[in-house]
Amino acid sequence: MANLTLGPKVRKPLHLHDRKLKTLEKKAAEIREDLIDMLVEAGSGHSAGPLGLADVFTALYFHVMVHDPKKPLWKDRDRFILSNGHVTPARYVAMAHAGYFPKKLLMTLRKIGSPLQGHPELEWMESLETTSGPLGEGIPQAVGMAYAGLMDRSPWRVYCMTGDGELNEGIVWEAFQFAGTNKLYNLTFIVDRNNIQIDGPTEQVMPLEPLQEKLEAFGLNVIRCAGNSIRDFVTAVERAHGVSEKCSVILADTIPGYGVDYMEYDFTWHGKPPKPGNEARDALSGLRTLGGKITSEHE
């Protein structure tokens, strides 16, 4: 086995000042709004998942990760692997806000010739790190990157976001087993624990609980946090960084469709368009109306 004793350097603490927190929360709200504008333009794609993750993406791209949008392939950048590729709209918006590409391109999501492919495609945009969409596959790739990082004693860290339904896939547990055995402490998984998958609530389709105990049994350090609270999430990342002998998993409890009243917690929203008219507009509580223009891609 490679010598994995020396890894990422100790970094500046991530402590979040109140003023910074306010800025981040404002950014998350902007991202949500742009996300809806973009999805309505595209006319198809997932909505509930990305909305629920806007806070996590904001925290990652604007506070947690060491990266340089102007130099997306800078060798010491933190790697962010999106395993649940279908939530990529939220990542695209966060990346546009961070300066990876002009915001104008948000108009072209899912259109022919656009670098903003329906599921993230490395061939179309190299700053995405991986192509994803087929579930479960980001996790082993993140494990491989983290292992290489430790082998080379690289200063960068790996963050890998996964869905919860995605944990149904067997390949995920093969990768977790490897991450636990090899103590990949430069790798932090973020599980979007929103409790929904396409056919229904995760605990009805294929129960995951007791998830924390399962992950711990694989030798992973598990931290729970409220995924729609930026402060809580950043604290969880700090705690993950603080553990230097285990790979960490942050179980981020998120609310699917967060910010759009009638979408929150509702897995069925996927399969039906929002009701047009005043009813829909009223329900949008602060966010823009979708006007019934986004269709589900899993129809």
Next chain:
Amino acid sequence: MAKTKQPKPGINKEARLVRHLFNPEKLKQIPTRNGYGEGVVEAGEKNKNVVVLCCDLTESTRSLAFKEAFPERFIQMGIAEQALASIGAGLALAGKVPFISSYAAFSPGRNWEQIKTTIALQNTNVKIAGAHAGLSVGPDGATHQMLEDIAIMRAVPNMTVVAPCDYLETKKATVEGARRKGPYYFRFARAASPAFTTKNTPFKVGRAETFRHGNDLTLIATGPLVYEALLAAQMLSADHGIECRVINCHTIKPLDERTIIKAAKETGAIVTIEEAQVAGGLAGAVCETLALTTPVPVERIGAQDRFGESGEPRQVQEGLGVTASFIALAADRVLQRKLGKRVPKMPAHITVAQERLAAVHEDVMQEALARAPKKWGGKKPNNSLASRN
């Protein structure tokens, strides 16, 4: 020996296709996956051992109809395609007739080894239903578009590979799959496509059907593109007096070699048409057969060693050059070759598609970017966004 009289060029009456074949207003558009949904319920009624397994895609694969009709025989797998195949094999070993359904990109895309070992090698009675095959998932992009399934499944011993041409044929293929013993892969699509066969159209696994008579060349097509082949044949006949034979080769394995060799002998030129990689696909199967028996010029319509991309299904199909106008270009080239004329090294049906795709990229992107609002660096007011209406 007297030569048998060739039938008159034109639609084969015995194929019993719909009467309004080329009337876009009357021709119904139905997704082939609906045929699976109805067929699997019918199979379940006929045989109580039929069970359906699904990977968290109950509605979109159309397994939902079976779940509602026979809730006790529906098995929710969660998102686990490798277990889907192996558990399916276990059920079959215990006497069930499992239909395992997911998107073709993941089953057989992800679980090919499990299919090979637990389904094909053991020769278990598992029916693999590959939904959303081909390019019809459009905007989802290359990860979800399955173009390699015909090649990878055709290579597996014991496997039957079927790509029905429309909704009704998918229904027949589903019912037939339950009746046959052994591993059975069939693919169908998400988007609506012309429903042009009738309940009287003959369908037998392993037998290709001639949908149109003609002796200048043969178009051998599989899946919903059979309709594009008929359109191309119609165009060529009306505009140039070229009479194409059109064969619906729904079963790619076992291939109906007799019909294909006969077509090669009688027409001397072949174009294969599929919404899949030509390498190893229907094109591969036809070329292998003809090279060993009746070498004649062949041109191939399908994905030419490249992936799909996000876009409207029709745009992506045209981008890959699989629609009627490209079939006509391929037909022209194969006729030139049949006549011994020189042809350009790169076929026009490939180069024209590439050029056209580049132009479509440009147009679509420019159109979208021109509508960018101020807040995203464009010139239009923010309230011009569709979401603000």
